[in-house]
Amino acid sequence: MAGALSFFHAFQYFLLTFFHYSSIAVNANYNIQSLGAKSDGKTDCTKAFLSAWTSACASTQPATIYVPPGRYLLGAATFAGKSCKNTAITIQIDGTLVAPSDFNVIGNSGNWIKFESVTGVSVIGGTLDAQEANLWACKSSGKSCPTGATTLAFYNSNNIIMNGLSSINSQKFNILVDGCHNAKLVRIKVSAPGNSPNNDGIHVEESTGVTIMNSRIGTGDDCVFIGPGTSNLWIETIACGPGHGISIGSLGWDLQEPGVQNVTVKSATFTGTQNGVRVKTWARPSNGFVKNILFQHLVMVNVENPIIIDQNYCPDDHNCPNQVSGVKISDVTYHDIHGSSATETAVKFDCSKGNPCSDITLEDVKLTYKMSRLILHVLTPLGSLPAQLSQIAACLFRKLFTVFILIQEYRPYT
Template sequence: MSPLAIFFFFFFNLSLATNTIYNVQNFGAQSNGKIDSTKAFLSAWGSACASTSASTIYVPRGNYLIRNIYFNGQTCKSNAIAIHIDGTLLAPSDYNAIDNDGSWIKFEKVNRVSIYGGIFDGQGASLWACKNSKKNCPKGTTALAFYNSNNIVMSGVTVQNSQMFHILVDGCHNAMIQGVKVLSPGNSPNTDGIHVQSSSGVSIMNSNIGTGDDCISIGPGNSNLWIEGIACGPGHGISIGSLGWESQEQGVQNVTVKMVSFTSTENGVRVKTWARPSNGFVRNVLFQHIVMSNVQNPIIIDQNYCPNHESCPNQGSGVKISDVTYEDIHGTSATEIAVKLDCSKTNPCSGITLEDVNLSYKNGRAEASCVNAGGRASGFEELSKCL
């Protein structure tokens, strides 16, 4: 367990030892999954916020229909709010019934909020079908979003079938996400499991994630991220990026990804940047103790990302990648080239370390391909030649 995880465990259990409990059913919430309970949840939140001590919002067993809901913590007096959920929160199955404002359930400017247990079901199947049929569909909403918040804990939560991202952490500091399940079919479009951007001190631990897009995606402006004990699949792997769309963009630094298993995913560990000018960077990243099982691209740096050759043809990525370490990574690749480092022609990767990387393809050893990449490698000969 990381030092941050230990801190949060004791910090929140101490603060919530004595508190007032607000049962959403006492505010009118109905557990039949048919009657809109949004106002009841907001009323419970208002009472918890007004408390001058720690408080708990309790959601009993049952199904609770929730439309868009916005929890604003800017005026909260409570020094800690726990949300203990034994039931299931349901989004409307008709995507037109949700305002397309980006989030289904949104927390903003909250401090010391913790969510324990429960299921958040975005019921996104109808929107996925619309998107997969290439009709003119709305973008969709993130199921559970935190904006500009501090000291957040999520534990034992299941988030499933989101229209788009399942969990979003944006502009937050010190967040612990542990023991969660994120579940959507492999063909559900744009359903990233957990997306983190513009945040620091975020830990994601001991969780199972299977989606139609990245299990975990790391956007610009992140620092001091700790990702450990993740089972990923189906999905597109764990990705830093896409970075470098903006010419002026914050970088990503101090990221640890360890003890992760990837099963039949499109990618394993990936760094992806647009082939556009940018001042962004990726540095001090460790990928360690990782198992690949039938992964199409186990290790990949793609700095020439340019879908359909639009907005970035024949340009080099301005994002500078340095000091990235791959250590103790083994298993099977679904393609012959298991290590592909395709770095920027204008800003070559530097300080790449490949140590104890052992990946096989069919009955033999997989291949490696490196372009504009510098560093050192130990292990099989193909890696040594690559760098």
């Protein structure tokens, strides 16, 4: 009997090995060094990358574009998928792609590495270095500078995977997912100084079925930005900091704007960030909405605004619309959120006066300020003051904390 089982396992192993190597044999593989790329970080390798892409697209078999260890200089490159026959292309990066050191080369191109209308593309491993330092210095000096390029962008694409990818020194957004369906971002690492401007870690909009997991993001703007038209977004196990937290919006700049719905953010840690979880909308007419949002199992470590809804968003109070936000916010749940606030106002709800927030639930929210007190600040109507707020207050009093609930312009709505 033992001999029979041993033979069975051996035969199983043989079959797995056979099919594994058979699949490798039929796959098309394109090593960019074989196409003329040099790993010195100085020789322009853009043609080699585009040549590899053209060949991979023409293949009727799954294809791999391989980037060996080393540094590869890459200019602005667009990988177009409309005429691509292949729906299984893997870009395996074991090296580092570097942008030109002169920021003017890609600074006005919009994107450094752009994928447009592709299906079944996976980007595995590697580091993208956009070499932004000189551009940031230019902007800080007040000179006329390019707007900067997004490091990696996917537009109107389906079934996308990004796994084990690192982005450093981005000129603008690090990773953009726009108009995509079914995208998975796993083990992403973003590293940028806390004062880097307009430098979102992962920027998602007009997309559905996006998953972001097991990632570490430090930047000068939102760790994750959730824009108009985003639905069925799952964010889990994220370390955020420095940065502006995980933000829905800003929304409501346009009158006709798609809403945000079915978003889950769970098991995330925010360290020294400007915000934890935030919803922000402009104070102007809009038919946009935010609904069915869950923030759960979150840890705040010295965060300035751990929980915030801001429907009078206007950065730097410059050219503020000073109207009333039309964006309707409803069905937002905050559950199991613990940690410390860097300011006295740990929870702030500044909802629209004309279109009040509704069905806002807080449960098991325990935030401290200097180990002593928490302030919950309700500036504008919530539709009806949730019973959960009084439950939180009672819980905090039992723990000998001092709680201040500041309510301005509150009135019940039916």
